[in-house]
Amino acid sequence: MQHHHGGFMQEGMHHAVAKGVTLDAKVDVAARIVTLRVGPVNLPANTGHMKMPQPPDQVWQIPFDGWLLAYHPRLVDANGQAVPGTVLHHTAFWNENRADFLCPNKEEHIFGAGSEMTDWAEVPGYGYRVQKNDKIRIETMVYNPTPTSYQKVYLEVAIPFQDAAKNAPPRKNVYPAWMDVKSCGNSSYDVPAGKSEKSGTATVKYDGVLLGVGGHLHDYGRQVVLQDASRKETVATLEAKVNEKGLLESVPVKLFLDQGGYKFSAGDILKISATYDNPTGRLLRDGAMGIAVGYFVPADDSMMAALRRKTPLAAHNMAGMSHDH
């Protein structure tokens, strides 16, 4: 079956599917943490993401009404030993029951991480609202640029949550904002040899504030710049940290909490630019992404209810079925 889900990475690609991958969701009610575990996958040394068999999409059905507060990803092997984040090409979480506020052609993109293993810390007082039975689709792509093979690797994401039924002050709702150099298209693109830059735009349709912004790049990525083109202001310039080979180590996060958030107005056009410096001497097919990622808080939260979908955009019913388009 052919379908298009506006996926983070997989769209248009044809990978072998890794066999035996499942999703396990453990809810620790007392500690109010869900731990999701996707795997296992075997990662032979020196294998690119196009050659590596990839985990099929998994779906996590939310078991409560409440808020997801933070995302703490890590990679472990079957013995619980840490595996370096560099073998995660990336993971992306999508709420199939809602449309994304910047790119309503896509599902609401609620979390993502790559080799830099971005830890999404809790912002006190804020959370991402979920309803019971919302379906969160989890895309995971792995590779292994290292000379070491890893066996039976699991992606674990610990997600602290607040149950709406529990007696605690309600959270203010945040909406993850993915501001992509590919605008609202498929996020990945080819990166040529040497220095290159790509930019795109996104239009904000709601008044509100951006609480902070981080960046998502792939290996050889150097910088993400977010500008409010309508105001002719630079919102943030994020310089990536890379190792001596140019492999990505981290992208900083800039917070605007002290000023009450960076103000966006409905109609503002955002410009996003990403630069790469690819030392391999060859074009890397679908090797790049350039995304500024932040939390948006609308001035009027009630407008966001319209983003709920009565029926999911496409059927991603069974894990294992959805990967080879």
Ligand SMILES: [Cu+2]
């Ligand atoms: Cu990516």
